[in-house]
Amino acid sequence: MxxxxxxxxxxxxxxxxxxxxxxxxxxxxxxxxxxxxxxxxxxxxxxxxxxxxxxxxxxxxxxxxxxxxxxxxxxxxxxxxxxxxxxxxxxxxxxxxxxxxxxxxxxxxxxxxxxxxxxxxxxxxxxxxxxxxxxxxxxxxxxxxxxxxxxxxxxxxxxxxxxxxxxxxxxxxxxxxxxxxxxxxxxxxxxxxxxxxxxxxxxxxxxxxxxxxxxxxxxxxxxxxxxxxxxxxxxxxxxxxxxxxxxxxxxxxxxxxxxxxxxxxxxxxxxxxxxxxxxxxxxxxxxxYDYDAHTDDISHRYQLMISALLMSRICRRFADGKAAPSADDLRKETGIPIRIVNDLLFKLAEAKMVIEVSSDEKGATSVFVPAESLDNLSVGVMIDRLEAQGSWKLDLPLSNLMNAEWGRAVVMRMGYLKQAKDVKLEDLVERS
Structure with a gap:
């Protein structure tokens, strides 16, 4: 019931x-x-x-x-x-x-x-x-x-x-x-x-x-x-x-x-x-509250996918010269719960992927626009910036702990990000 x-x-x-x-x-x-x-x-x-x-x-x-x-x-x-x-x-x-x-x-x-x-x-x-x-x-x-x-x-x-x-x-x-x-x-x-x-x-x-x-x-x-x-x-x-x-x-x-x-x-x-x-x-x-979920309950991989969905809508609207979307606009377009939309937009803004524009500081008319040129905003750039978020790092002698396989893994990751950078976020959405 x-x-x-x-x-x-x-x-x-x-x-x-x-x-x-x-x-x-x-x-x-x-x-x-x-x-x-x-x-x-x-x-x-x-x-x-x-x-x-x-x-x-x-x-x-x-x-x-x-x-x-x-x-x-x-x-x-x-x-x-x-x-x-x-x-x-x-x-x-x-x-x-x-x-x-x-x-x-x-x-x-x-x-x-x-x-x-x-x-x-x-x-x-x-x-x-x-x-x-x-x-x-x-x-x-x-x-x-x-x-x-x-x-x-x-x-x-x-x-x-x-x-x-x-x-x-x-x-x-x-x-x-x-x-x-x-x-x-x-x-x-x-x-x-x-x-x-x-x-x-x-x-x-x-x-x-x-x-x-x-x-x-x-x-x-x-x-x-x-x-x-x-x-x-x-x-x-x-x-x-x-x-x-x-x-x-x-x-x-x-x-x-x-x-x-x-x-x-x-x-x-x-x-x-x-x-x-x-x-x-x-x-x-x-x-x-059709879905009772929070970003803390979502896997990192799924967060990246949803972030790409949100970024693609924001970039496509900007490329087509349409009005910048609000958090509620993105919710309606994607069906993603509003709490998850707000949390991920906050993370994207911290990662310098989007900029929140509001005529009212309390957020009545907040909209989101790309933070830089669309040519620079790709899937690889988004993943790299989101995963680099944070100011605290362990000061460990990592050079003494790494071997040849570590170097191979790093090269493979760099190649993965390089390939992902060829996929523009705006291209994830069909042109209207």
Whole structure:
């Protein structure tokens, strides 16, 4: 039955059954990737990074807010957001205020600011690397885009907090003044109660779309973002209403119990976040999983053959004066799964066989063109460059280990590559 679900054409299914099958496929793939890729371990690593960076991050946020006169809004928002962790929230606010008091002398604008920004960027970089691994993206942001993207997100964060806090206060004031209007008052109270859910869902959707260094469609991030936001609010609700369950735990550890409970809460939060990222990835790439294979599972000989197929299409399009193909164009032409296409194109680009051209660094319009003249691009050149990839070599006295048969083998290999260089990659495809 599992094979049937994956192999039945959509044309043979009713709209309702097609949607049900897609939900089952997305959920099953997300759960499988979540377990096989050890995402829980990645959530643990992000938990550790969050604990290291939370005080410096909030210190910068509070400092920016105080510069605009919004420090009270920030503190109220933070305490409300950590209502399930009141002891931890008070301790962190105390640390932040103490940190800022000791940096008023001007150090905050020097070494302190550099250290805090470095801590923030390292945390966000770890988040991006985790998301890129989920999305199987190997290309990192450039240094310029890293600095601009990270800092823009970081400095917009307190502004969004102030706006959302102000909106909540405005709605609360309006609701209190409309008690006489039964319908309007209850409607506003509903919106006030739903505001945390809406903001949390919006935060997750933005994170799933913006954080990976690839093009993520907003429509594929909406449902995972909503599910993650609701799950986070449910975790908050369960934690707040389950304090009686941890009474014995508090009796043993005392005030120190707040730290492991806070770490557990952060761990669960990152686990929810990363599972939502897996859902987003599988939702967008569901059509590409007819074959569940990866380049690590393919023999070296077969990788060379598939690379030749991809290179032949790229070179033939270039020779015919047609538009350069994208990774998805090559997938459609050859039937090769998109993950294998992306992996091999990355290796071909590293081997200086192709050049990735994109007007958008996140890859929305990436196309691939030959890296040099077509006369130089042959099967032999491709094999030689792909097999020569790598920067680490053993410094061994090979001359002492080789004999006449070694020399004969080397000559035979050189002859093989010379013959393969006579086969142009563009000639592997019939002219249109």
């Amino acid at each position: 599992q094979v049937d679900i994956w192999r039945i054409p959509d044309e043979e299914l009713s709209p309702v059954r097609r949607v049900c099958y897609e939900i089952i496929k997305v959920a099953s793939l997300a759960i499988r990737f979540f377990t096989t890729k050890r995402v829980v371990n990645q959530a643990s690593a992000l938990t550790y990074s969050t604990l290291l960076a939370i005080v410096p991050i909030l210190a910068v946020v509070f400092a920016i807010a105080r510069g605009f006169g919004y420090n009270k809004y920030i503190e109220v928002w933070f305490l409300d957001s950590f209502s399930s962790q009141p002891q931890v929230a008070e301790v962190i606010v105390g640390f932040v205020n103490s940190y800022l008091v000791h940096t008023k002398s001007g150090i905050f604008l020097g070494v302190g600011l550099i250290f805090m920004l470095y801590t923030v960027m390292m945390l966000v970089n770890n988040i991006e690397l985790t998301f890129n691994e989920i999305w199987q993206v190997k290309k990192k942001r450039s240094i310029f885009r890293t600095i601009t993207d990270y800092l823009s997100m970081f400095f917009l964060f307190p502004i969004l907090i102030v706006v959302s806090s102000g909106l909540s206060l405005f709605l609360a004031t309006m609701a209190n003044s409309m008690d006489d209007f039964l319908l309007l008052g209850s409607t506003l109270k509903f919106f006030i109660d739903a505001t945390p859910y809406f903001l949390m869902c919006l935060l997750f959707i933005a994170l799933y779309v913006l954080m990976p260094n690839t093009h993520v469609k907003v429509k594929n991030a909406i449902v995972p973002g909503i599910l993650s936001g609701i799950a986070m609010q449910m975790v908050q609700f369960v934690y707040i209403h389950s304090q009686m369950w941890v009474t014995g735990y508090n009796a043993i550890y005392g005030s120190f119990a707040a730290l492991p409970l806070f770490m557990l809460w952060v761990q669960i939060s990152w686990t929810i976040c990363l599972f939502g990222a897996e859902l987003t990835y599988t939702s967008q790439n569901l059509d590409f």
